[in-house]
Amino acid sequence: MASTGAKLMAEEPQLDVLMARQPIYTKSQDVVAFELLFRDSEGRFVEGLKDEEATLGVLLGTYSSIFKKGAIRSVPCFLKVTDxxxxxxxxxxxxxxxFVLELLGHSDITPELISRVKGLARQGYRLALADYDPRDPKFEPLLNIVHVLKLDIQLLGLDNIPALLQRLRPYQLELLADKVETQDEFRRCLEMGFALYMGYFLNKPEPVKGKKITGNKVVLLQLLAELQRPAATAQSIEQVALHDPALTYRILRVVNSAAFNLQREISSLSHAISLLGVDQIKRWVMLFLTSSDSTKPDELTRNMLIRGRFCELLAEMMGRDEPINHFIVGLLSQLDVLLDMSMDDLMDQVPLQQEMKDALLSRAHSYGELLKQIEFYERGQFDQLNTGLDRPFYEVAYRHSLNWAQQILQAMQDG
Incomplete structure (x- = not known):
């Protein structure tokens, strides 16, 4: 395990659980809550919270935290609970x-459970119900108690939902469309009047045929190409960057921000390269390449940052060469969504090593294999993890990546 990983494991509390979070969106694609994906060492979920002050502290300190509208805020976590x-x-x-306590559809809905749930509602807990099946009358008593109802649109079928919503209207529930997988499904649910949305619809590109990378992103790609040229110098890199003075200014603003804790101000890109090294500048070029335009929700950029840092940290912990390349692969793995271009078209325009391109196109090579592990973790498919690292390493690295992404979003906004 490389030094960064060792330092992290020494500094951070190690939990006996694996956790990830999945965003819950409003109609305008703002994040208003997270669903907590949670497993303890026995493979159970919420039981692992019992008597675990450290876990609860981390949950409230990191997993519910989000940088939004220029400040760090806390949003509720949906927590699945068994009967x-x-x-x-x-x-x-x-x-x-x-917290929002989320009851599961396979619960044994007895009079005792209904009484308990009513008591929790009276105590001020917000309650959600998942896995709702309109054909099963056992759910009816809960509809008068819970606040949020999750509807699995894949299971129920989009065409059947309008009639169901009509039936549910008297209960005055906040309706959450779950398993929304495409932008088209999101639009249809929007028309039906859902308040909340979950699913991977933001991770799917809607490629515009023949689209090219434009604007300052062209300069960023030229800069990236120059950074990877073996004969490149600090001066030759600076010359490319000067084609877009505003971009150079933004990079310098960020480098001089609290993110680096420098003793004196850096006044030129060549100065920054000599002080921080090419890899750090490469990192910031990548970050600006992935910074969103106004049409994309912040959560997409946030997830790209988390994924890039998570890839890099796991690569370091596994002792792999050039962790920065794993960072780039993780970061760019959703560039197709950000730019509405197919990954094939993007890889024709982005100057990267072939192994990195193959990882992005088909999850090939060791870069792609690690990226696949990250994707399993994000989805809470913890039983699929097989990189040979001990389980606590994943959670610590993921938690660090959440905090790091928050700091970077802040620095990029300030810059």
Whole structure:
């Protein structure tokens, strides 16, 4: 394990759980909550929270935290709970404003459970119901108690949902469209009047045929090409950057920001390269390449940053060469979504090593294999992880990546 990984593991609390988070969006694609994907060492989820002050502290400090509208804010986490967990009366003292308790469809809905759920609602807990099946009458008593109803649009079928929404209207529930996989499905759910949305629709590109990379992104690609040229110098890199003075200014603003804690101000790109090294400048060129235009939600850029840093950290922990390349692969893995271009077209225009291109196109080579592991982790498919690292390493690296992405978004906005 490389030094950064060792330092992280020494500094951060190590939890006996794996956690990831999945955003819950409004109609305008703003993030208003996260669903917590959670497994303890026995493969169970919420039981791992019992008597775990460290886990709860990390949850409230990092997993519910988001940089939005120029400030760091907290949003609620949806926490899946089993009926046995609720009935055993050992719900930890959770801050009511920070969690939404999510009941599962396969719960045994007994009078005892209904009474317990009513009690939690009276105590001020927000409650959600998942896996709702309109054909099963067992759910009816809960519809008068819960606040949010999750509807799996893939299971129910989009064409069947308008009639179902009509039936549900008297309950005055906040409706969450779950498993929204494409932009088209998102638009259809929007027309039906859902309040909340979950799924991977933001991760799917809608390629515009024949589209080319334009604007300052062209200069960024030229800069990237020059950074990778073996004979490149600090001066030759600076000459390319000067084609877009505003971009050079932004890079220098960020480099001089709190993100680097420098003792004195850096006044030129060549100065920055000599002080910080080519890899750091390459990192910032990549970050600006992935900074969103106004038509894309912030969450996409945030996820690209998390993924890039997560890839890099795991590569370091595994002792791999050139972790910066893993960072680039993770970061660019959603560039097709950001720019509405197919990955094939992008790879024709982006100057990268062939192994990195293959990783982005088909998850090939060791770069692609690690990227696949990251994607499993993001989706909470923890049983698919097979890189040979101990489980706590993943959670610490992921948690660090969440915090790092937050700092970078802040620095980029300031810059």
């Amino acid at each position: 046995s967990f609720l009935l055993n009366n050992d719900v930890p003292e959770l801050p009511r404003e920070s």
